[in-house]
Amino acid sequence: MKNKVAVITGGASGIGKSLCYRYGRAGYKICIGDIEEPALTKTVDDLTVEGIVAYGYTLDVSKDSSMEKFTESILEDVGPPGIICLNAGVGAGGPIDATEIKDWEWILAVNLWGVIYGVKNFLPVLKEENDGHIVFTSSIAGHLSYPGMGPYNASKHAVLTIAETLYFELEQMESNVGVSALCPGLVRTGILDSNRNRQEKYRVPALQQEEQEDDRKELIEEIYANSLSPDVVADLVFEAVEAKKFYIFTDKAHHDHMRIRHQRIETASNPSLDGDLIDHITTGINEREN
Numbered sequence: 518m519k520n521k522v523a524v525i526t527g528g529a530s531g532i533g534k535s536l537c538y539r540y541g542r543a544g545y546k547i548c549i550g551d552i553e554e555p556a557l558t559k560t561v562d563d564l565t566v567e568g569i570v571a572y573g574y575t576l577d578v579s580k581d582s583s584m585e586k587f588t589e590s591i592l593e594d595v596g597p598p599g600i601i602c603l604n605a606g607v608g609a610g611g612p613i614d615a616t617e618i619k620d621w622e623w624i625l626a627v628n629l630w631g632v633i634y635g636v637k638n639f640l641p642v643l644k645e646e647n648d649g650h651i652v653f654t655s656s657i658a659g660h661l662s663y664p665g666m667g668p669y670n671a672s673k674h675a676v677l678t679i680a681e682t683l684y685f686e687l688e689q690m691e692s693n694v695g696v697s698a699l700c701p702g703l704v705r706t707g708i709l710d711s712n713r714n715r716q717e718k719y720r721v722p723a724l725q726q727e728e729q730e731d732d733r734k735e736l737i738e739e740i741y742a743n744s745l746s747p748d749v750v751a752d753l754v755f756e757a758v759e760a761k762k763f764y765i766f767t768d769k770a771h772h773d774h775m776r777i778r779h780q781r782i783e784t785a786s787n788p789s790l791d792g793d794l795i796d797h798i799t800t801g802i803n804e805r806e807n
């Protein structure tokens with residue numbers, strides 16, 4: 518990597534924060550863009566204490582103007598980056614017939630448009646350098662269609678196909694710029710508390726009810742009980758980028774489901790929940806990918 522600068526959207530929490538530490542410890546300068554300002558400031562301070570050179574920028578990935586400003590500021594303050602982690606993301610649950618249009622708009626604005634704006638602004642910089650790597654954060658939900666996660670599944674399937682398309686296009690151009698798609702299973706982060714960053718224009722009345730639920734914390738603890746640490750995910754990303762690997766999986770437990778899905782598509786058989794599809798996401802059986 519020519520330019521040892523890593524850009525991480527959504528770097529103030531969870532997987533993004535672990536990526537900041539992983540790349541920072543490897544000698545990269547870190548540029549974080551995040552919407553949650555107190556967490557952003559704290560992350561930059563924490564990294565600085567570790568001796569990592571870190572810059573924090575307030576960013577709303579769902580706005581092209583914000584992404585443009587983020588890119589320009591990095592070029593001015595630090596120079597051209599080498600690693601771009603398009604990681605910022607949000608989630609909300611519920612069956613499709615109970616999903617509000619504002620839920621769709623919010624999740625697609627952040628998870629899908631955030632990635633589109635990220636590519637639009639950073640890809641020309643990497644192409645100009647003919648060097649660097651973009652890590653697209655999809656999910657295992659980019660390969661499977663979990664009930665109760667319609668907008669999230671849609672956003673992550675879209676991110677996966679954008680990453681694959683770009684991979685092919687860069688190959689056709691014989692570019693040195695690399696692409697990976699990160700497809701984690703359940704990871705212990707702030708994702709189940711995503712509403713903390715829901716912009717005013719995407720808020721729905723049902724949220725107030727959710728925010729008042731006393732037992733939500735307990736449920737989150739239960740879901741996270743066996744889930745993966747974000748630090749493990751950051752290690753997997755680092756190793757995969759070094760090895761120029763496209764697919765980055767964290768859980769072998771999901772591979773059977775992907776294989777069954779692909780077989781059903783090949784034979785034009787109807788989709789099926791295949792028994793324990795749901796259990797796998799909630800129990801988070803994490804066998805580290807070799």
Ligand SMILES: NC(=O)c1ccc[n+]([C@@H]2O[C@H](COP(=O)([O-])OP(=O)(O)OC[C@H]3O[C@@H](n4cnc5c(N)ncnc54)[C@H](O)[C@@H]3O)[C@@H](O)[C@H]2O)c1
Pocket residue numbers: 526527528529530531532533550551552553556576577578579604605606607608627654655656657700701702703704705706707708709710711714
């Ligand atoms: N945690 C999991 O189980 C899991 C599994 C698969 C994929 N992912 C994906 O990993 C990525 C990181 O999520 P996480 O699990 O670490 O959650 P997290 O909530 O801990 O971190 C997400 C970060 O994105 C930031 N963010 C949210 N909206 C933003 C916006 N509009 N602009 C800029 N920043 C914004 C948040 O402030 C936060 O710092 C997401 O794309 C998520 O979909 C997570």
